[in-house]
Amino acid sequence: MSTPPPPPAPSPRTPESDARLAADLGAIVGRRHVRSHGSELVVYESDGLPGYRLRPRLAVFPGTREEVVAVVRLLAREGVPFVPRGAGTGLSGGALADDVVLVGLNRLTRILSVDAGNRLAVVEPGVVNAVLTRETAARSLHYAPDPSSQTACTIGGNVAENAGGPHCLKYGVTLNHVVAATVVLPEGDVVTLGTTDGESEGYDLLGAFVGSEGCFGIALDVTVRLSPDPEAVRTLLADFGSVHAAATAVSGIIGCGIVPAALELMDAPTIRAVEASVYAAGYPTDAAAVLLIEVDGLEAGLESDVQRIAAICGEAGARAVRIASDSAERARLWQGRKKAFGAMGRLAPHLVVQDAVVPRTLLPEVLDRIHEIAVKHDVMVCNVFHAGDGNLHPNIPYDASDAGMRDRVERAMSDIMHACIEAGGTITGEHGVGLDKLAYMPLLFSDATLDAMCRLRSVWDPRMRSNPGKVVPVRSCREWTGLAGVRGRETLRPAGQ
Amino acid sequence: MMTGAEGGGGTVPLGGAPRSVGVRTQSAGVGAQPVGASPQPAGVPPQSAGHDVTPELGTGRPPDDHPSPPSISAAQPADDAELARIVREAAASRTPLRIAGAGRWLDAGRPVAAARRVGLHALTGIVEYVPGDLTMTARAGTPLAHLQDAARAEGQFLPLDPWGDDAGTLGATLATATAGPLAGALGLPRDIVLGVSVVTGDGEILRAGGRVVKNVAGFDLVRLMVGAWGTLGAITQATVRLRALPERDETLSIAAPAESAHDALAIWLDRFRAARVQPLAAELLDPALARALEVGDGHDRCALLVRIAGNADAVAAQRAVLAELGDLVARPASIWTRLRAAEPAGGAVLRLAALPTALPHVWRTARELAERARDAASGPAGHAVTHATTHAVMNAVMNAVVHATVARGVVRVCLPAMDERALHALLGDAAPERMTRRFERLPAALWPRLAPSAVSGALSRGVRRAFDPHAILNPGILGAEDGRGAHGANPRSAPELT
Numbered sequence: 001m002s003t004p005p006p007p008p009a010p011s012p013r014t015p016e017s018d019a020r021l022a023a024d025l026g027a028i029v030g031r032r033h034v035r036s037h038g039s040e041l042v043v044y045e046s047d048g049l050p051g052y053r054l055r056p057r058l059a060v061f062p063g064t065r066e067e068v069v070a071v072v073r074l075l076a077r078e079g080v081p082f083v084p085r086g087a088g089t090g091l092s093g094g095a096l097a098d099d100v101v102l103v104g105l106n107r108l109t110r111i112l113s114v115d116a117g118n119r120l121a122v123v124e125p126g127v128v129n130a131v132l133t134r135e136t137a138a139r140s141l142h143y144a145p146d147p148s149s150q151t152a153c154t155i156g157g158n159v160a161e162n163a164g165g166p167h168c169l170k171y172g173v174t175l176n177h178v179v180a181a182t183v184v185l186p187e188g189d190v191v192t193l194g195t196t197d198g199e200s201e202g203y204d205l206l207g208a209f210v211g212s213e214g215c216f217g218i219a220l221d222v223t224v225r226l227s228p229d230p231e232a233v234r235t236l237l238a239d240f241g242s243v244h245a246a247a248t249a250v251s252g253i254i255g256c257g258i259v260p261a262a263l264e265l266m267d268a269p270t271i272r273a274v275e276a277s278v279y280a281a282g283y284p285t286d287a288a289a290v291l292l293i294e295v296d297g298l299e300a301g302l303e304s305d306v307q308r309i310a311a312i313c314g315e316a317g318a319r320a321v322r323i324a325s326d327s328a329e330r331a332r333l334w335q336g337r338k339k340a341f342g343a344m345g346r347l348a349p350h351l352v353v354q355d356a357v358v359p360r361t362l363l364p365e366v367l368d369r370i371h372e373i374a375v376k377h378d379v380m381v382c383n384v385f386h387a388g389d390g391n392l393h394p395n396i397p398y399d400a401s402d403a404g405m406r407d408r409v410e411r412a413m414s415d416i417m418h419a420c421i422e423a424g425g426t427i428t429g430e431h432g433v434g435l436d437k438l439a440y441m442p443l444l445f446s447d448a449t450l451d452a453m454c455r456l457r458s459v460w461d462p463r464m465r466s467n468p469g470k471v472v473p474v475r476s477c478r479e480w481t482g483l484a485g486v487r488g489r490e491t492l493r494p495a496g497q
Numbered sequence: 498m499m500t501g502a503e504g505g506g507g508t509v510p511l512g513g514a515p516r517s518v519g520v521r522t523q524s525a526g527v528g529a530q531p532v533g534a535s536p537q538p539a540g541v542p543p544q545s546a547g548h549d550v551t552p553e554l555g556t557g558r559p560p561d562d563h564p565s566p567p568s569i570s571a572a573q574p575a576d577d578a579e580l581a582r583i584v585r586e587a588a589a590s591r592t593p594l595r596i597a598g599a600g601r602w603l604d605a606g607r608p609v610a611a612a613r614r615v616g617l618h619a620l621t622g623i624v625e626y627v628p629g630d631l632t633m634t635a636r637a638g639t640p641l642a643h644l645q646d647a648a649r650a651e652g653q654f655l656p657l658d659p660w661g662d663d664a665g666t667l668g669a670t671l672a673t674a675t676a677g678p679l680a681g682a683l684g685l686p687r688d689i690v691l692g693v694s695v696v697t698g699d700g701e702i703l704r705a706g707g708r709v710v711k712n713v714a715g716f717d718l719v720r721l722m723v724g725a726w727g728t729l730g731a732i733t734q735a736t737v738r739l740r741a742l743p744e745r746d747e748t749l750s751i752a753a754p755a756e757s758a759h760d761a762l763a764i765w766l767d768r769f770r771a772a773r774v775q776p777l778a779a780e781l782l783d784p785a786l787a788r789a790l791e792v793g794d795g796h797d798r799c800a801l802l803v804r805i806a807g808n809a810d811a812v813a814a815q816r817a818v819l820a821e822l823g824d825l826v827a828r829p830a831s832i833w834t835r836l837r838a839a840e841p842a843g844g845a846v847l848r849l850a851a852l853p854t855a856l857p858h859v860w861r862t863a864r865e866l867a868e869r870a871r872d873a874a875s876g877p878a879g880h881a882v883t884h885a886t887t888h889a890v891m892n893a894v895m896n897a898v899v900h901a902t903v904a905r906g907v908v909r910v911c912l913p914a915m916d917e918r919a920l921h922a923l924l925g926d927a928a929p930e931r932m933t934r935r936f937e938r939l940p941a942a943l944w945p946r947l948a949p950s951a952v953s954g955a956l957s958r959g960v961r962r963a964f965d966p967h968a969i970l971n972p973g974i975l976g977a978e979d980g981r982g983a984h985g986a987n988p989r990s991a992p993e994l995t
Contacts, residue, residue: 118852118906162713173711175720176688191956197906199850199933202951202975203729203960204687207720211713231773251629257652257741298773301811357709361629389710390630429711437714444714448701452964453716459959471715 018057021078021101025060028070033107035059044102047090048149049436050350051400056083056097061104065124065220071103072218073188081465082186084214086125086157089149091353092434094161094213094470105156105218111135112221119226120179120196125156125219132224141226144171147430148338156219162211164430166262166337169388170296171227173430175210180223183209183216186466196223208456213432214467216460230296233261234306235324235333238313239287243267243371243383246289247364249316250387253293254360256312258305262294263388264337270344270382273397274336277343281336287319291387292337340384341395347380348397352409355437356420357429360390369419370394377412379405391429392420418443433471441473450476571614577694577702577733583615584731584969585700593972596727598638598669603661605673607726607974608941617668620733623647625708632691632708634736637668644737653739656683660846660909660937662838668732674724675937677837678778678804681904687723689737695722695730698965708736721960727971728952729964743806746777748832749816750792751823753781753799756864762799763857766903769801769822770853774815778804779903780836781856783864786898790835792828801903802832841895843914846937847924853906855931860901862929863908867897870912873919909937917942950976 022036035041036058045053062068075082083097085104095102108124111132115121116139123132129150133142146165147153153163159181164173171177180194194206209216240246246265253260266274271283271290283290291313295305310321324330336343344351358366367383370392374381385392394416398409417427417440427433427440441450454477457464574580587594595611599618620638627633628651635644641655642663648654658677659670669675671693674686683689692706695718705718722730754761769779780802787793787800794800801822805815819825840846849859901908912920917940924947928934936948952961952975961968961978968978 115852117854120852162717164711168711172684172688175717176684185956189955191954195933197850197852197933198685199848199907199935201935202724202954203957204720204724205956205960207687207723208717208960210720211717215716254631255629255741257744259741297807298775298811298814300814301808304808304810357707357711359627359630359632359709361627386711391711424707425709426707426712426714428714429709430713432713433715441715444707446704449703449705449718450715452697452701452703452718455963456716456718456721456960459956459963 021080022058024074025058025071025101028074029060029062029067033061033063035061041102044085044088044097044104047085047088047093047095049091049093049353051352052093052096052435054093054096054098056102057099059097059102059104061107063107065108068103068105068108068218068220069184069188069190072184072186075101075103075465076186076188079463079465081468083467084156084160084218086154086160087128087149087152089153090157090161090434091355091431092161092213092428092436094432094434094467095157096435098469100468103218106154108156108220114139114141114226116141116226119228120223121226122221122223123155124221125154125159127155129153129155129158136226137229140229142229143177143224144168144227145174145177148341150338155222155224159210159219159222160212160214161430161432164386164391166264166386167294168430169263169386170259170261175207177225177227178206178210178222179225181206181209182220183218184220185217186461186463190220194223209460211432212457212460213434213471215457215464215471217466230261230298232299232302233294233296233330234302235330236291236293236306236309236313236321237283237324237333238291238293238310238318238321239284240289240291240313240316240318241287242317243289243367244364245317246291247367247387249291249313249318250363251361252312252316253309254388256308258295258308260293260309260388261296262292263386264292265383265385265387266290266292266337266340267383269380270340270384270395273343273347273382274340277339277346279335279339279343281332281334283336284320291318292333337384340382341393344382344395344397347382348399350398350400352396352398352413353431354392354394354413354416355428355431356394356417356425357389357391358420358423358425360388362423362425363387363390363392366392366419366423366425370416373412373415373419377408377415379409379412381412381416386429389429390425435470438471438473441471442476447476570612571616573616573619575619577620577696580615580617580620580731580733581696581700581702583700584696584698587613587969588699588967591967591969593969596731596971598666598672599640599664603659603665603669603673603675605936605938606941607939607944609971609974611972615731617731617733618666620668621666624734626651628653628739630708630710631739631741632710632736633739634692634708634734635667636734637671637732638666640664640666641670648739649742652742654742655737656689656740657686657737658833658837660837660840662834667735667737671723671735672725672727672732678780678833678902681779681902682775682777683740687720690719690723690735691738692736693719693722693732694734695732697730698967698970702733703730706736710738721964726974728961728975729970731970743777744808745812746804746806746830747812747816748802748804748828748830749819749825750787750828751801751803751819751825752794752796753801753823755798756861760857762860765822766856769903772818772822774803774805774818775807776803776815776904777806778802778833781860781901781903782836783867783899785867785896786836786839786900789839789898790832792826792832794826802828802836804833836900839898840911841897841913844897844912845920845924845939845943846909846911847939848907848909848935848937849929849932850905850907850935851932853904856901856903856906856908859906859908859932860899862932863899863901863910866910866923867899867912869923870897870910870915873915873923921946945977948976950978952976952978 026034045055082101085095105125108126110124112122146167147163158174162174267289382395427437453472593611595614618638620636624634658679659675694704782800784797792800851859898911
């Protein structure tokens with residue numbers, strides 16, 4: 001297999017070279033948009049996962065597309081690795097810059113165009129997900145992928161992670177909503193991927209870029225598909241005396257041919273956490289599990305679907321099925337779900353989040369297994385997940401300063417991950433691999449496949465400077481055993497030098 | 498004649514609907530061969546493995562006169578390991594390979610310089626089907642019809658309905674990313690695939706993606722393989738997502754306003770697009786196609802074929818909305834199968850596309866092209882009949898037809914067989930303005946002249962090298978890598994670089 005040429009060793013870093021780099025970046029974006037002091041960089045040490053703290057060497061915040069390109073080209077000239085970052089809400093450590101340059105895209109917030117007739121919008125990467133929906137609402141359009149962090153996360157970040165969200169069950173994930181993107185590659189070339197008429201030919205490079213977690217380059221603009229607002233929406237809350245019963249209802253609903261807009265399951269610990277918080281949604285605190293179900297579409301067919309779903313829930317053993325009577329109630333029910341992670345913050349200072357997917361038919365079995373694991377390691381698992389597509393978020397609140405607890409939590413998480421993989425699932429449904437799930441990649445993919453991913457990455461980023469050390473374990477790259485910007489046990493010199 | 502067992506309906510006929518078989522004869526360049534649904538290779542005559550790289554115009558032969566060049570050997574591996582071995586050997590000896598599915602369905606005419614043909618039709622069968630998960634894993638050589646039958650038995654269907662018919666294999670459908678009427682509502686092939694196994698150009702077996710419906714682990718090799726025409730890896734197996742059969746599934750035709758009435762069609766299409774309906778499919782047919790499919794009803798106008806599905810209330814409501822656009826006539830589900838197969842034998846097929854709001858303009862352009870084609874077609878009228886099958890549509894469609902997938906703004910033009918020079922003159926070197934032009938089928942000689950290379954950009958070249966370093970998998974099938982060919986196309990204006 002053809003080898004990327006061994007890259008030049010990075011020039012030795014000195015305080016002078018750091019200062020010069022900061023000054024050069026400042027010349028492009030304005031000095032006040034470069035952060036180089038420890039105290040200014042602390043806030044960028046983490047993303048959405050409190051468990052990691054890695055400080056960038058510098059942080060630069062370009063304000064325009066031209067500045068982004070100039071910054072990337074400067075970094076290329078200097079051979080400096082960098083990490084692109086959106087809003088920093090990620091849950092896999094993907095935007096962590098371990099002593100490398102952080103490039104923040106959050107200042108590029110313009111919606112460049114909206115074509116309501118063709119339901120397309122062109123946006124800069126820093127546009128907040130919910131803002132796009134807000135800005136297109138007047139045309140009865142919205143942007144469908146709705147991760148729970150949507151009031152903060154950016155479209156650029158969504159593209160990097162191929163973000164999902166509860167409504168992706170019916171409407172698809174980011175990949176299904178991105179039509180084109182202009183990308184600056186790490187070596188500085190600017191390319192257009194995809195075509196607006198959706199009739200591209202050749203390799204689906206846009207498809208490869210979506211979900212590449214910032215390792216292939218930085219999007220300068222993204223053309224997204226907008227969705228028409230459904231004519232009508234109904235939201236139901238069903239509560240069950242057991243998680244099994246809820247999972248049975250899930251299978252029944254999917255199996256009867258209805259495609260709900262969303263189908264979310266929360267277990268007792270999650271419900272109690274939510275109801276004790278400011279996000280309280282009126283969930284019954286004595287339920288073993290609740291299902292939040294939404295159907296939407298033409299008004300005419302909806303009532304029939306709602307009745308069918310209620311019946312299925314009843315047959316599965318639901319104690320009660322409540323239908324939201326107005327949009328305020330609908331919003332409150334959803335708030336409880338969307339803020340569930342936040343609510344867990346009340347239980348303990350830290351939270352470990354997982355994002356495995358298992359075949360939906362195996363949900364009851366896997367949930368039992370997770371419960372066994374929780375008991376075995378004496379940890380509390382709060383399950384909240386997109387039951388409709390088998391995407392679980394078994395979250396564990398804990399106190400990281402308690403070493404014993406931390407240990408048990410890590411082992412529990414590892415056991416849970418193994419159980420999900422054994423069930424034929426995957427390690428991440430929407431959060432991405434980032435740093436957090438690197439260790440599990442060899443459990444999912446063969447050496448040959450991991451090496452192929454490395455080779456693919458080298459095509460986009462020959463010197464592997466864009467978000468180095470993420471997604472694919474470096475030791476899986478047969479030809480490339482050293483990586484600038486990745487500290488620790490990795491060597492800093494390329495193979496052969 | 499049908500060689501196989503049942504022909505796949507390929508669509509979503511409810512119980513009782515006739516399952517007519519959409520059959521296409523092979524186009525120029527491949528021995529005319531009856532299309533069957535049988536996955537078994539028994540009795541398959543050797544087919545020509547490919548075409549000369551730069552054939553001269555005018556030397557294309559009639560469909561049934563293409564013997565296998567003696568130097569071209571053929572292999573039919575029985576499993577992934579054997580395919581991997583064949584590819585490894587080919588890589589070591591730098592022997593280009595022509596990777597084909599069952600070879601029964603899609604022949605785009607794309608020239609491939611290959612010394613050896615590898616048919617994957619023995620890689621057949623469903624590996625795993627979990628109806629409760631709505632996912633199915635099958636070997637690449639399995640005909641779509643077989644998968645549809647299995648899904649239908651569980652009240653489900655595979656939302657892949659490529660133009661042509663369901664004798665085509667899963668692997669070929671994905672490798673060529675061929676879509677059909679359902680794509681506007683249910684997604685393109687890239688949206689339906691969850692995972693693939695492939696053998697790359699150095700003989701490695703890779704498994705990308707997975708079997709679950711949400712998966713972002715690692716870089717997306719699955720998307721790269723779909724639509725790569727085998728050049729990054731021969732797909733040997735794929736996991737796809739299914740849908741539940743709707744409770745009700747109706748197809749209606751509506752006569753469109755006369756095209757002669759200024760802008761009437763455009764306004765009417767706007768009304769349709771704004772209407773409170775969510776069709777599974779909506780195809781605009783030109784008068785010739787409407788007549789051939791017997792939905793013309795005696796007037797010389799375009800017809801809109803609309804498929805609405807869902808529960809009884811939803812379908813009734815949508816029917817009422819559509820009734821405001823004109824008189825509705827119910828049509829059998831089989832009409833979609835017939836539409837997919839409705840092409841003049843042996844002719845070129847192209848797609849003109851722009852954004853959906855520009856459909857009227859693209860439609861007019863396509864109709865004018867079809868008119869000119871009818872004037873230019875020089876093949877004898879009886880020619881198509883010689884190779885026609887029992888299917889009524891083939892006998893009726895001997896001239897150019899035009900139809901459009903309304904939701905996507907894509908117009909498909911199916912041209913009759915004609916002399917290559919005349920075809921080149923008809924099409925011109927460049928796409929008409931304000932739309933893109935893609936070819937589904939052309940005589941081999943015209944590919945390099947009319948179709949810009951799809952893979953000449955730096956990223957594409959790099960991706961290709963990463964997966965097929967010795968360029969032995971279907972070399973040239975997506976165009977020259979250096980951008981040569983396509984008269985007037987500048988390699989530097991390849992779509993990637995801005």
